[in-house]
Amino acid sequence: MKFLNGLEPTHDLTYNDIFMVPSRSAVVSRSGVDLLTPDSVGTTIPLVVSNMTAVAGKRMAETVARRGGITILPQDISLSAIQDMVARVKGAHTVFETPIIVDVNDSVSTALALLGKRSHGAAVVLDGHRPVGIIAEKDCLEVDRFTPIHQVMTSEIITVDKSADLDSVFETLSTRHLPMVPVLDGEHLAGVLTRKGVLRSGLYSPAVDPQGRLMVGAAVGINGDVKTKTRELLDAGVDVIVLDTAHGHQEKMIEALPLAAAARDEFAAQTGRRIQIAAGNVVSAAGTRDLIAAGADIIKVGVGPGAMCTTRMMTGVGRPQFSAVLECSQAARELGAEVWADGGVKYPRDVALALAAGAASVMIGSWFAGTYESAGDLASDGEGRLFKESFGMASARAVNQRTRHQSAFERARAALFEEGISHSRMYLHPQRPGVEDLVDSIISGVRSAFSYAGADSITEFRERAIVGVQSAAGYEEGRPRETSW
């Protein structure tokens, strides 16, 4: 990456401070851009879902992995829950979407409670193992909540066989204006296909492990028995380990990393598969080098940019994210490692700029909290707008949960160091309510940015990008106007 006209900035910058200029390009189509990440994780798009309790669960993990990204499960979930989630993700189909299932004798209220869990807009009704109907929200309007589903469902359903080719399925869905079709394996339900899902399967490649199963990562804190915890996660089947703490450049992290790396190396010796270890968060070249020396493959960069984060307000500590990513990625690459840009992403442009600064992948938390697939429950405000509640991992709410097994005194002590917000409303975008809708908009923005820079891969983009520094007025000029001036 170069600064336009060689004008190196004299102060640190964040995404809003930066613009990118187009260069002569030989990239003939935005669809031809390859977004495979250079961090050796195996993700085919540069998106990582943050290990935040309000965001990252099994639905998020499988949905994002099907489109090529990866989700990091939070560190404050029990091992048995992690094992269950990883097994569910690994058991999910790489093309067929996981259906919402209701029983024919369930009531309309059950269907309504489940419909908001995914973006399909409908659930499959089963009688035993046999699909006998489909129920959508429109079927539930103006009927009593206790009405049995079989009284309101559509029972004339069209199904497709699991061997059907996707073009013909797309045709069926389009011509019949169906929200989705159940896919059958014999008499059994193998999944569902939506129109957008079929389209996406042609545009994205899933992020898969060597056995062809969807990928998922998990986070580990730096306290306790890091080696055993890492090994347990590896045995559960996770595809990347994230050693995560607010202040990554601390001795405890430097002691914990070799333990995690030892567990990883033993696992590799036994299974032949070497899993990448990401660690953070840091914002300096010195922090990056120390964590790589201690055993990290990927450095997580970002202190304070997160939407749920109050660290900078509480402590004054942090660093504008674009400069942090730029400095850390340069240091990492000198040592053969990569970085993830973690936090502060609000628009597709921020992902493109993080990649220009040298990130191999970009972590997103809060933006994805406002989707059907995030871990929280769907709620609606006084005006009927849908939202999910989100909270920071260093908020009183998360700390309380994480320290629940400690003494009352320990918990009260931990609660003093609050660096995140406990309640926020992340509204679902009316036109982009599902995480895949957001992924579509991010990835199309990134592909387009690459073609403006004349780059057809992440490594080429970070070489070729030319950026400048803009004023607040320059940033404002780039914003669309939904009403007149």
Ligand SMILES: NC(=O)C1=CN([C@@H]2O[C@H](COP(=O)(O)OP(=O)(O)OC[C@H]3O[C@@H](n4cnc5c(N)ncnc54)[C@H](OP(=O)(O)O)[C@@H]3O)[C@@H](O)[C@H]2O)C=CC1
């Ligand atoms: N990217 C960011 O800007 C930030 C991210 N977070 C996220 O919040 C979650 C919780 O992280 P964390 O608070 O580290 O919790 P952890 O439970 O992982 O504990 C962190 C450990 O580091 C010690 N420590 C020393 N200095 C600090 C410091 N300045 N901040 C935090 N811990 C310190 C703590 O000891 P002691 O408690 O005795 O001080 C504790 O032993 C993580 O998911 C993290 O990514 C949190 C804040 C900032």
Ligand SMILES: Nc1nc2c(ncn2[C@@H]2O[C@H](COP(=O)(O)O)[C@@H](O)[C@H]2O)c(=O)[nH]1
């Ligand atoms: N200082 C804090 N940082 C937090 C907290 N919870 C999460 N995080 C960090 O934010 C990113 C996600 O950023 P976002 O802008 O996409 O939401 C996450 O990966 C963590 O590094 C917190 O409570 N305090």
Ligand SMILES: [K+]
């Ligand atoms: K912030």
